[in-house]
Amino acid sequence: MSFRISGDVRVPGDKSVTHRALMFAAAAQGESRLSGLLPGEDCRSTAAVLRALGCDVPPPPADGSEIVVRGRGIDAWRAPAEPLDCGNSGTTSRLMMGLLASRPFASVVTGDASLRGRPMRRITEPLASMGARFRELDAPDRLPIEVTGGGLHGIDYVSPKASAQIKSAVLLAGLGARVPVSVTEPALSRDHTERMLSALGAPVRTETSADGVRAVLGAWGEPLPPLDLRVPGDPSSAAFLAALALLADAGELRIRGVLANPTRTGFFSLARLMMGLLHWERGRAVGGEPVSDLVVRPSRLKAVQIGGDDIPAAIDEIPVLAILAARAEGETRITGAGELRVKESDRIAAVVAALRAIGAEAEELEDGLVIRGGDHPLRGRVTTHGDHRIAMAFGVLAALPGNEIEIDDRQCAAVSFPGYWELLDSLVRGG
Structure with a gap:
């Protein structure tokens, strides 16, 4: 389908x-x-x-x-x-x-x-x-x-x-x-x-x-002045919708007003290395931060090696990168990400366990994980450990036609993305 x-x-x-x-x-x-x-x-x-x-x-x-x-x-x-x-x-x-x-x-x-x-x-x-x-x-x-x-x-x-x-x-x-x-x-x-x-x-x-x-x-004795700010869109949240678009079969998704700070856009750079079709448009500055629209198209993804300097700007998006890797051609290896073990959950262990639970091939490394991509239907139950990023990442795979994946705790997504499931469902239904 x-x-x-x-x-x-x-x-x-x-x-x-x-x-x-x-x-x-x-x-x-x-x-x-x-x-x-x-x-x-x-x-x-x-x-x-x-x-x-x-x-x-x-x-x-x-x-x-x-x-x-x-x-x-x-x-x-x-x-x-x-x-x-x-x-x-x-x-x-x-x-x-x-x-x-x-x-x-x-x-x-x-x-x-x-x-x-x-x-x-x-x-x-x-x-x-x-x-x-x-x-x-x-x-x-x-x-x-x-x-x-x-x-x-x-x-x-x-x-x-x-x-x-x-x-x-x-x-x-x-x-x-x-x-x-x-x-x-x-x-x-x-x-x-x-x-x-x-x-x-x-x-x-x-x-x-x-x-x-x-x-x-420097030492600053002046009173801190008040702010007048419209907060730009969260790139970590945009990553989940971008992943959905990359794994689709046709079409295009535009995500408006996303924070494009270079210390936060590692996921998008790595997705491009995986041969993902995405680019930034209409760049501008808001409150000292760069902001752009993100345009994403479905892509035939290839495995990559991720580590070292790649990690800091993509640390929160490793779970959703793992989702892309599970559907990419070849073996993706992620290293230098030991910090993931002390996030809201041990994200290395949680991601590997969840991938295995739905029929994907993955193994833990001390500071990362190895994922072998495939295109067969994925079925099973994902344990999120109450971690919003685990829930949302596997929610992308669950939304794709042909997969049958149950997320044990969808509500934890509200920590960072209220309305996530409704938006995800509307994109799938509207496609």
Whole structure:
């Protein structure tokens, strides 16, 4: 049975930009106007945490309409009465610990069972070296953690890995404490924090040397100005719809207004290496970020070797790359992705187990996976482990005619892509 794709669609606002826009608006002095915010559960957790700190931050509306955040400056934040529940959001917990490290009060950061299983010392150790104090209240290196901030000094931190969350936590601590900081990482990680700070006038710069990439924030005593921002579409969300279009038999899909930041477009570059037919159109700048329309056409995909420098800009999209690999000609090998083992789930193990459960050929590597493509019908039940990206990736295969795949937890997709299943179904029915 053939499947023709057609559509002109938008995806929800970018999750990374939404988190930062809410945090900066709450730390700013004045009224920020934000629209296109992702209304997913992770971003609602960020808004709820900020409200618990005394900030006037409405929840992101379901329709992406404008909200007004009335900021009184970060010095107006107050100690929360209860632990700060970050839900399932690693970005909320880790970036907020950077901001909380600069505040002269104690607070407890916690989250759901999945988040409480993720490592946190990668964040707390550099912040502790700046003068913040942390007390692990349960298991070592895990939430809940009590943060006691204030009295920070500057730091020149060398990160052992390229991580936007480590880098952003240190930069935000420096911003809140008004002290100079720098973070050197072996390769450039997502740079949304630097771009947004630069757009707001902060003295931030990026330097490249033989030692890696260094993000530098100078001491800045000025009040953070309010934002006026429409959040662009999330490229991680666009990747699932692009995968559906690549695996169709005919037609074309246009996804409008997608964030095209080079640190986030690794999936699309790798899909092109797999002989995928996709390209960007109508490039423009929004809030310091590049934004474009993405046009995708069905393609005969070929296997590729992915590793090293390919990984940082595609780390969240490895599950959906694995889906393409399962339908590509040849054997795809993905290495250098050990970070996937400490995401919302062990994504290496989860993806391999799910592929095998539906009849695809895959095996685990310590830091990646090997997938052998095929074109036979896929049937079986996928265990998502509550991981939104696992659910959505295998949802693409489930949507294709001829496959019979059950997803055990479709609801977890709401973390990052509310309305995903309805949009997916409309594209399949309309094809």
